[in-house]
Amino acid sequence: MVHPQVLTLNDISYEYPSSSTPLFEHISVTFPSGWTAVLGDNGIGKTTLMQIVIGHVKPDSGSIAPKPGSLISAYCPQRTDEAPENLEDFAVDWSPETLRIRETLGIGDDWAYRYDSLSGGEAKRLQLACALSLRPDLLILDEPTNHVDEPTRLAIAEALRSFSGIGIVVSHDVDLIEAACSRCVVFERRHMKGRNVTAILEFAGGYADMTAQVERRDHAASDAAVSANKEANRLRHIRAERFQQVQKADAIKRHGERIDARDHDARERRIGAKALSLDANPARQYAQLGGRLAAADERAASIATAAKRYDGQIWFDIESSHRRELVHLPAGVIYYGSDAVIAEPDSGHYMALARLRVVSQGTGSMPAGSAAINPAATASQSTLSQPVLSQEPEDTLGAADSPRVGVAIPVLSVGPRDHIGITGPNGGGKTTIVNAVLRSLGGWNDKSVEQIDQNDQANSGGEMPYLMIAQNTTDDDAQRALAQLLELPGEVKSQVLSSYAQLNANPDRLAAGTSPSPGELRKLLLCLGIAQHPQLIIMDEPTNHLDLHSKQALAAALQAYSGALMVVSHERWFLRQVASTLWEVG
Structure with missing residues (x-):
């Protein structure tokens, strides 16, 4: 089968009907052949964007090429209580290609006939097998390693590596991303101009490469923000001094004063005031600094930095039981x-x-x-690159x-x-x-x-x-x-x-x-x-x-x-x- 080479999303925006703010705005991203991992915080819009990609949800604006419906698409959802639509067809499909899928994922012959009685890991494997059996151009997997043990993770990684179309996996499984994905697309909340906005960033490489790039970018953005704010504060301080000089010069000009010839200090103040008024022109400098300060504030506000994460303790106003055994x-x-x-x-x-x-x-x-996972260490210790176990x-x-x-x-x-x-x-x-x-x-x-x-x-x-x-x-x-x-x-x-x-x-x-x-x-x-x-x-x-x-x-x-x-x-x-x-x- 000849698969399309790339899927392109351009300027996509979407807002829930019940919401007063967009879920995301002006999202543009490409998905080439091979596997791309999509990451981001819960509720940030990953699953909704995948629903837009396959045509189940219509965006408020933007375009997708090729158009939804023009590709053979398969979607494997997060939840295992959703039986695959092609489950009955899969049950009677004994073609060589499907037999290889069954063997790779360890699918039992009777599983398709008793989906409701399968464990979470078994149901997830069967969902994936049904999706692969469609021979899709576009395959989207939403959290495929939820519910599964290590042998099943091995099987899923092997199945992903055998797919040659456009693959998108929404996942936070570090080992799976390192084993199967050559690109990462990251949903992020970025703080810019006083509010948090949702942005999509594309990175080459697996999870370890992506996190290293994100750390370098965030460090550079933080340094740039500190520098821009420092410059704005410097200009703000100078402008305040200029304002005091303007007020002083204006007061002398408006009220004047008769100076005793023997009062040398007063004579010096008047000479200084004239110098400020005629030579330094503080009023003009004050106005010029206003424009420079506005530009500096705009530069500082336009630098997108990582949005704040909550790191406090959850509310646990709870006493343990007085029983010796619960x-x-x-x-x-x-x-x-x-x-x-x-x-x-x-x-x-x-x-x-x-x-x-x-x-x-x-x-x-x-x-x-604090970081509970060391991505680089996890990737280096991953066992997903080992041959898959068939049992x-x-x-x-x-x-x-x-x-x-x-x-x-x-x-x-x-x-x-x-x-x-x-x-x-x-x-x-x-x-x-x-x-x-x-x-x-x-x-x-x-x-x-x-x-x-x-x-x-x-x-x-x-x-x-x-x-x-x-x-x-x-x-x-x-x-x-x-x-x-x-x-x-x-x-x-x-x-x-x-x-x-x-x-x-x-x-x-x-x-x-x-x-x-x-x-x-x-x-x-x-x-x-x-x-x-x-x-x-x-x-x-x-x-x-x-x-x-x-x-x-x-x-x-x-x-x-x-x-x-x-x-x-x-x-x-x-x-x-x-x-x-x-x-x-x-």
């Missing part, structure tokens, strides 16, 4: 599809069980706003002919201040374990789960407030969260919006009633939840959909949380920051 799961087996712990499982299932082990680790001491993630847990039926656990306990990370491959049982934890929180007297210590049970003091944020969210979740925010009392609403801002988000968009993006929604759900003072927070893949700065802000916030925390994640650096103990499924 969660207790007995040793046993949790079968997939169930949330009950079975103390004496079927012995025939022994070889078909994933297993959980508890590992202690020291949490980091990352201050708010499914579940096969890494044991014999390939023993499909997993559940996960075996030791006694698991969560104390009032424990910070626990849960990690492991897709399909291993992480969500199954979380479901068992939630079941235990639903009632201390549930007889299908072994009881906790009788003293703790007697002193439990009623229900414990906890917050659970699931892996997947929907548009309905966004609307409910926004409605809940707008109905809060003024003081609580201000606290929630302040916390939201500290997570690298724009509270003005929420206050205006704009529906949050998936990444913004996760931040909003957390901020709404902590307003209820939970003593336990459970988050399933909390970094999904978040930009890098937001991940860093979230890690700093959760690290400071004084209650109990359980976090499911594939991102080891994030778990090192927020968790002191790991529950590893393997």
Whole structure:
């Protein structure tokens, strides 16, 4: 297939119908053949621009060449609850090209027939496989490595490298960008002329090259702004002196004074005033300085510098629980599809069980706003350039002919201040374990789960407030969260919006009633939840959909949380920051 060589966007502007300010204005950018990474903060407009590119959203102004609809286009969305439109066609497509796609991504033969039962990582792989099977001219992937483990990241990187058309990947996965992308397009909020504006900047190279270029540009812009402001302040000071001289000369000229011949000081003042009036002409110099100062202020204001990021602590006015134990799961087996712990499982299932082990680790001491990821180090250590593994993630847990039926656990306990990370491959049982934890929180007297210590049970003091944020969210979740925010009392609403801002988000968009993006929604759900003072927070893949700065802000916030925390994640650096103990499924 002969693919087009370049996609061009010229002078694109767009404003949400419910908004009073544009999302972006006068955006121009090109996407040549090969993979281009699109990066930027949550809610800045990346997904909306991709929707404009494929023709699902019409811009307010500007043009696209080739026009939307004239190319064979495929779009892989962020959320995994959106089944691919060509899922049925893919299910019966056994052409050699599609077979290679199935093998590269490890797609099971029955996956297309049971999409609703797939794990997040499996659904993401199937979404990508369906998109690639269309043999598109233009392929857009929106956060393709959300929900996935390391083997799946390997498979996705291999699939991207095999595509020869125009590829656009909206992602903050440093390893993926370094492995597959030769260009980066960055959405940025730049501060210019007293306000923040959205700009798009294009950079050659992968993530490490882009960040180095951004640092050099920001440093140069900062130096230029300091120099321009210093010159404007110098001129402002000189102009103030000239103004005093003008006033002094005018006062002498208007009022005059009879001077005693013996008053030498007064005679000198008059001579000086005449010199100012006749020779220096302070009035003319004062007027000239006004023009120079206006030009200097304009130069200083026109220098675009990086917009300020929030680096404060999130609002956590929360006390930890007085209970000695918040969660207790007995040793046993949790079968997939169930949330009950079975103390004496079927012995025939022994070889078909994933297993959980508890590992202690020291949490980091990352201050708010500091870099949690070293892009250059991450790129150099990336494993995505290695040959892709063809087996499914579940096969890494044991014999390939023993499909997993559940996960075996030791006694698991969560104390009032424990910070626990849960990690492991897709399909291993992480969500199954979380479901068992939630079941235990639903009632201390549930007889299908072994009881906790009788003293703790007697002193439990009623229900414990906890917050659970699931892996997947929907548009309905966004609307409910926004409605809940707008109905809060003024003081609580201000606290929630302040916390939201500290997570690298724009509270003005929420206050205006704009529906949050998936990444913004996760931040909003957390901020709404902590307003209820939970003593336990459970988050399933909390970094999904978040930009890098937001991940860093979230890690700093959760690290400071004084209650109990359980976090499911594939991102080891994030778990090192927020968790002191790991529950590893393997």
